[in-house]
Amino acid sequence: MRLERVKEILLQQVEKGKLFHAYILEGKNCDHLAGVFANAITPYPEDIVYVEPDGLSVKDKAVMELQNRLSMKPLEGSKTVAIIKEADTLTVWAQNRLLKTLEEPLGDSVIILLSKNIENLLSTIVSRCIVFTVDEETEITDLEKEAKLQARDIGEMLLRKEKFFTITKKLAPVLSDRDRAYAFLDALQEWYHKLIMVSMGIYEDDSLESHLLTKERLFSAIDHIEEARRELNRNFNVSYSIKNMLLKLL
Incomplete structure (x- = not known):
């Protein structure tokens, strides 16, 4: 799906107040899109949490810290948004830990996973997220x-x-x-x-x-x-x- 169309759908969901608890944005350049989406959900930077790789992968410890943060109420607004960068580098332990959060989502949080290849993610994680594959601006074959x-x-x-x-x-x-x-x-x-x-x-x-x-x-x-x-x-x-x-x- 083209980037502008994905952006339009995501912002419509914010406007209607009908957000899902977890999204996967698959594509090469989804960081900006994730930022726009997160800022539409909450205007408060304090309520946007970033998880990034430590070295070559996103470690179990990072997901554990995220879980602790999501267990708390938002600091300023009504929602906490977590953006997990390079989610396809999550270790197996980290993915299994994240899965527990996806299986029992908290009503005041939204998780956005950024991935270049969702095939590296557990199928159980993928199936519990709304997935948008953001195509490059090329003609559909x-x-x-x-x-x-x-x-x-x-x-x-x-x-x-x-x-x-x-x-x-x-x-x-x-x-x-x-x-x-x-x-x-x-x-x-x-x-x-x-x-x-x-x-x-x-x-x-x-x-x-x-x-x-x-x-x-x-x-x-x-x-x-x-x-x-x-x-x-x-x-x-x-x-x-x-x-x-x-x-x-x-």
Whole structure:
């Protein structure tokens, strides 16, 4: 999604007072965007907390200190905002500690994770955040256009509980092409994230209104998509991984 569009959506959420507890901004230059978002949530610098790598990684100690800070009330305003820079360098221990905070969010805090590659984050962390992949200002490729259309069509077929054979037949080009499979998974994850935002009232899209599922089902869908992506990374058979995911999403 283009940077200006992401910025527009985030600021709309602030304006409507319908914020989620955690966001991931994935892209090369998201620091400024995170700052704009944080300042819109709270105008008080004292209530914006930054977590940065110590050396090559964000350590467990830094997350522990963040948890202690978030357990306190905001110093000046109504919200505390935490910005975790280079979140994809969080150690495994730090990620597991952060996960506990995401599983039991505090109502007066918002966490923003900045990442260049969310595949380095635990899938359980990703599935508990609203993810925005901020594209560089380049033209969308034909492969990406095709994937977005496929994701919308397949997503709607899944929600209508259409027959597995019918779905896989429509998705045949993806099942035999690894590049297409990756693009499809990216687009499908974005589609489900939009459903999550619509269900929470923090994003408007009339075409998605009739497709609302429970929050648990939606986050579970993100988990299944992440699992399929990890399988492709481990060189699993493309057809097997995508079909296995579709069965879980039905």
